[in-house]
Amino acid sequence: MKKKILILGGGQSALYAAREIRRNDEEASITILGEEKQLPYERPPLSKDYLLNKKNEEDLVFNNSKILDDKKIFYINTNIEKVDFNSKTLVSNNQKEYSYDILLIATGSENNKIKLDNNLEDEIHYLRNLEEAKIIKKKIENKNNIVIIGGGFIGLEIASSLSQLNKKVTLIEIGNQLMGRIIPKPIADLVKDTHEAAGNKIILNKQILQISKYNENYKILLSDNSELEADFIIAGIGSKPSVSLFENTDLKLDNGILTNEFCETSIKDVYAAGDVSNFYHPLYKQYIRLESYQHAQNHGICAGKNISGLKIEYTSIPWMWSDQFNLNLQLTGICENFDEIIERGKDIENGIIYFFLKDKSIKGACGLGVAGKVGRDIRITTKLAEKNVIVDKRILGDESQKLNKLISK
Amino acid sequence: MAEENWIEVGSTDSIEEEDLIRFDHGDKTFCVYRLTDGFYATDGYCTHEVVHLEDGLVMDDEIECPMHQGVFNIKSGEALSPPACEDLKTYPVKVDNDKIYIKID
Ligand SMILES: Cc1cc2nc3c(=O)[nH]c(=O)nc-3n(C[C@H](O)[C@H](O)[C@H](O)COP(=O)(O)OP(=O)(O)OC[C@H]3O[C@@H](n4cnc5c(N)ncnc54)[C@H](O)[C@@H]3O)c2cc1C
Ligand code: FES
Numbered sequence: 001m002k003k004k005i006l007i008l009g010g011g012q013s014a015l016y017a018a019r020e021i022r023r024n025d026e027e028a029s030i031t032i033l034g035e036e037k038q039l040p041y042e043r044p045p046l047s048k049d050y051l052l053n054k055k056n057e058e059d060l061v062f063n064n065s066k067i068l069d070d071k072k073i074f075y076i077n078t079n080i081e082k083v084d085f086n087s088k089t090l091v092s093n094n095q096k097e098y099s100y101d102i103l104l105i106a107t108g109s110e111n112n113k114i115k116l117d118n119n120l121e122d123e124i125h126y127l128r129n130l131e132e133a134k135i136i137k138k139k140i141e142n143k144n145n146i147v148i149i150g151g152g153f154i155g156l157e158i159a160s161s162l163s164q165l166n167k168k169v170t171l172i173e174i175g176n177q178l179m180g181r182i183i184p185k186p187i188a189d190l191v192k193d194t195h196e197a198a199g200n201k202i203i204l205n206k207q208i209l210q211i212s213k214y215n216e217n218y219k220i221l222l223s224d225n226s227e228l229e230a231d232f233i234i235a236g237i238g239s240k241p242s243v244s245l246f247e248n249t250d251l252k253l254d255n256g257i258l259t260n261e262f263c264e265t266s267i268k269d270v271y272a273a274g275d276v277s278n279f280y281h282p283l284y285k286q287y288i289r290l291e292s293y294q295h296a297q298n299h300g301i302c303a304g305k306n307i308s309g310l311k312i313e314y315t316s317i318p319w320m321w322s323d324q325f326n327l328n329l330q331l332t333g334i335c336e337n338f339d340e341i342i343e344r345g346k347d348i349e350n351g352i353i354y355f356f357l358k359d360k361s362i363k364g365a366c367g368l369g370v371a372g373k374v375g376r377d378i379r380i381t382t383k384l385a386e387k388n389v390i391v392d393k394r395i396l397g398d399e400s401q402k403l404n405k406l407i408s409k
Numbered sequence: 410m411a412e413e414n415w416i417e418v419g420s421t422d423s424i425e426e427e428d429l430i431r432f433d434h435g436d437k438t439f440c441v442y443r444l445t446d447g448f449y450a451t452d453g454y455c456t457h458e459v460v461h462l463e464d465g466l467v468m469d470d471e472i473e474c475p476m477h478q479g480v481f482n483i484k485s486g487e488a489l490s491p492p493a494c495e496d497l498k499t500y501p502v503k504v505d506n507d508k509i510y511i512k513i514d
Pocket of ligand 2: 457458476477
């Protein structure tokens with residue numbers, strides 16, 4: 001029987017799931033319902049090459065998006081407002097109903113917003129999608145004193161791009177280091193140094209108390225009572241899974257949609273993938289929620305396989321990158337639960353990596369280097385973490401020895 | 410005359426098996442690979458962004474970019490995994506008297 005499959009959310013996970021379902025099932029009817037006008041596109045360049053005018057809108061659309069036409073996968077541009085899991089229907093904001101045999105939820109995540117007690121909330125900009133990126137790009141053309149609230153990856157990437165566009169940038173971070181505690185402090189400090197050397201001002205350990213406006217400029221009051229001025233404000237203060245649609249339903253939620261290792265949710269015939277899913281990872285034996293390009297792709301593919309009836313566990317080792325100025329930061333595996341850290345490399349020209357070990361085997365690593373310098377070793381770490389290999393620590397810590405020899409065939 | 414386009418890269422033992430080296434010639438840069446069944450050459454830079462593949466990881470017939478893990482087939486240049494989506498240019502390679510040559514057009 002021809003299955004009717006609906007994919008809610010038109011991002012990266014949705015696209016890869018659709019492609020995978022079609023690979024395994026030529027008959028199924030596959031429809032993606034997405035609220036964005038564009039066909040699925042890549043988000044990473046939004047804060048980098050798109051802002052820098054090195055990539056345009058067309059460059060962002062996934063090459064794979066052309067399979068939508070070829071493979072008879074429908075993309076409907078609509079906003080879904082209601083879900084009824086009992087009758088297996090979704091309802092759009094213009095009251096159109098869509099029914100399914102199998103539903104994949106891939107609604108991604110949304111930015112946390114700053115709460116203010118005046119009417120300036122709408123004047124703070126956020127970056128999640130192409131529409132927002134377009135607006136920021138247009139509006140900053142004649143702005144030159146930009147404040148970024150939040151020193152996470154997205155805030156820092158925007159700060160790097162704006163600096164390269166010769167804007168004056170001040171970034172405020174509430175914590176005592178950039179990018180959160182998961183990043184080794186020495187790496188966070190090197191990133192800070194790089195921003196500062198390029199002219200960006202980085203303020204740590206401070207909160208925003210108040211934002212007010214006079215003429216066309218903003219005054220930002222910080223927790224130490226100091227004041228900053230800005231003509232444009234962008235905030236990147238973290239994100240949360242897009243689950244508001246499901247809040248009063250039976251779908252089990254906890255920091256996203258809970259899914260097992262087969263991308264199945266608590267409701268039969270309903271799957272979830274990508275940023276929105278808090279999934280059980282069989283290797284780590286814990287639930288994990290990730291916001292990364294590689295995960296969105298691989299989790300979508302895994303959901304597609306399981307929807308097609310292949311029972312495939314999701315065991316992918318987490319991996320993500322952030323590009324700022326000429327630097328490339330990479331993070332792989334799990335870097336929170338360790339009993340030993342080993343350092344490799346001394347400078348960012350050749351790359352510095354921190355390996356996190358538990359019971360002598362590698363669990364994860366974080367590296368920073370000039371573009372391309374840490375990737376190979378981080379990739380090898382991923383392979384070692386996958387197999388839980390006990391490694392020779394002297395080789396790990398000695399940058400003159402290639403790590404290739406640690407991966408036996 | 411075609412002979413002139415064959416440029417000497419170095420000796421065959423300058424590349425370990427399942428590995429690669431960078432080779433610069435004029436204003437061009439290449440990667441030269443040694444796979445289990447012979448030597449191959451491609452453009453040096455990834456087609457996604459300007460990052461040299463010399464720091465990438467060779468796995469079987471594939472080279473993985475060290476920046477965002479885009480993957481290319483070394484023999485055909487085909488882009489196999491995003492974010493790389495544009496194929497990589499490949500070049501003919503020959504070995505003569507333990508020396509590697511690539512043909513640059
Ligand atoms: C600015 C930016 C830069 C990034 N840079 C990097 C990077 O350098 N490296 C990295 O590894 N990762 C990066 N990421 C993260 C990566 O892009 C995401 O993890 C990935 O896009 C998640 O894919 P997804 O399919 O789960 O969700 P998304 O791509 O967010 O797609 C979800 C889609 O669902 C739609 N949707 C939601 N609700 C509804 C509804 N009710 N009806 C219809 N449609 C709906 C949304 O509008 C959206 O289009 C970045 C993200 C951003 C925003
Ligand atoms: S630069 Fe090679 S994949 Fe991005």
